[in-house]
Amino acid sequence: MTNIKIKETQAFIDLVGRAANVASKKPDTIRSGIMVNAKENKIAVRTMNESVSVQVDAIDITETEGEIAFVVPAKLFLDMIKKLPKGDVELVIEDKKMDIVVGKSSYGISTYAVDEFPQAVAYEEGTIFQVEGPTFAESLSAVVYACSESEARPILTGVHILSNGKYLTLIATDSVRLAANAVPIIAPTEEFKNVVVPKTSVNELVTLIADQKEVEFSISQNQLSLKTEGITFTTRLLDGTFPDVTKLIPSEFESEVVLHKDELLKALDRSKTALGPKEKIARFSVVEGTLSTLTIEGKTEITKIFEELFVDEAGVGISLKLNVHYLMNSLNSMSSKKVRLQFGGVTKPMLVRPEVEGATQFGLLLPVR
Template sequence: MKFEINRTHLLNGLSDVMKAISHKVTLPILTGIKIELDEQGVTMTGSDSDITICSFIPTEEDGELIIETFEKGSIVVQARYFSDIVRKLPTETVLLEVINEQDVIIRSGRSEFKLIGSKADEYPILPNMEKDIQFTIATPLLKSIIRETGFAVSTQETRPVLTGVNWVKKEDALYCIATDSHRLARRITALDDLPEGEFQAVIPGKSLQELNKIIDKEESVDILFTEQQVLFKTERILFYSRLLEGTYPDTTRLIPTEYQTSIVLKSKEFLQAIDRASLLARDERNNIVRLVTTDQSTVELTSNSPEVGKVEEIVAATSIKGEALQISFSAKYMMDALRAIESEEIVIHFTGVMRPFILKAVDSEAVLQLILPVRTY
């Protein structure tokens, strides 16, 4: 294998596949990146067994020659060393050549490196993705779904299935749900090309966060599901992730349908007030804010840290309907939920002092956030 490539394009592709590289792998070869060269261009692959990312760099793009091919072939190179070398090369032209079947020569300007590689046929093959369940989603919409749900997955491995986002297709909509048992985030999305019938899969939250970092430039993403894998596919990226095993809990029964108190607030103002109210209680144990309805137009937020002090905030409400309320909750959970709702005004529906409450945009049912209150007495 021998080719010349534009360094910027090589770095961009490397930055994508490096997100799948881990030192904690059972197969030593997975600490490397597989590089394959053919007439169409260069494909680089990185994997940690759970996530596999393939990045494609075309030979030409918009009339610009990116790769000059001298000899096709493939090789696996040590990811960390290769990435560090390419990042610090002195010129924009990089020559890669494989000699003696495993020695990788990297030249740029007056710099020359030699890395010991491995044969590409020793690298695990990509999962075989059938097309039984396949649909397309616009990239901005996919990024919104990840942003609106991914933060609510569990970080505890005691219930592994809760570390993922549950994707469910029912009727003509895609339901994406995440919960860590203390809060819940749900996004409902209507899509035109959803497959027939229902399906359900739990995608690891970590996988979705990594995917979110590398799909900025694409207009749309093709999504393919099998029993054990999901593939997110664009013109330049293949992103494979294993699916989580286990039965995801039925969350529909957690969402209340009747409310005792409903409060409409300006999203930005309320978020800023919660942020200030939690300033004196940043640690998890004391990160609690208390909300009290004082009249029909304002709510009072208070936070108390015995070692630090106390803060009080008065927030104007657009409307307050129902019974008077006193309730305590995690400031962090409330701020996460508010940031996930893109709306000037939000409505919070309360069903009791120790019952879950929900947040939604005033003018949309698409995004729902649920939070469990905290007992403070």
């Protein structure tokens, strides 16, 4: 029987909370657990899911006899320690169970066998690149919506990262739409491509680096690793070759219009509501005139929509069908006030770009026949 006294309960809850977010959501499997390691007055936490492994070295504890490790179901453990009454928390670890004791409250919880918990994935040295945490986090968040939901082509369920030595290009596509962005690399580095991060790892990665000024990543054979402020993060990379999408992206356009993003989004939101959950397609037309407009038309068995929006630049007349939800996803990923819609042609891809100087971000949508 070993006792661990937790000095700072809130810090411990935060630590477990961070780990519990990563732990596998499949209940009753050992990967749904977190391993807590107490040694030399410090508590470390280790957790993993199907893609990500996270180790956190963290808070001081007042008293531990020797070294002790235990594995508990992450979500249940977190829910329980979140609701503890005020007071010193003591963890009493026995053979196959642990008691959480605060004052007169005592909560027992069965533990998993420590030696059955998967080994942590170690940090691996490889190709190094450094980026600003917030910029990289925002850019990843802004493209991940376009990843494929289907396992038919597993490589498309991740975000493709390429380096030209100065910039990272981030690309996600489900083959009907595409999102792209670019992120400056802090110091010139090697060129690389085909680094594909599973979309399920992106959230944890973004949370981790969003407030880190500079972060250094290491790419090795099958994994992307990161060490920052006592946290070691690794994610597996997807196997396979990400398709070359450059030939998909038109460089000439039949028609271009500039609109207020929020006005367009509101009109699309109304259209989405009126079209209901089953119908996602509407007809978009650029109408030439003294004042050019963009119209949106659609219908279902019981509803009908018509929207007309003035546009800043007079575009050449064109009319095609687009997925309203996909266009909204694309617009929602952009933070500019205005956006430019570039129509490649009736059957060619259309691009959505933030209307700001030097924007590297864009979304691409294939028209629906």
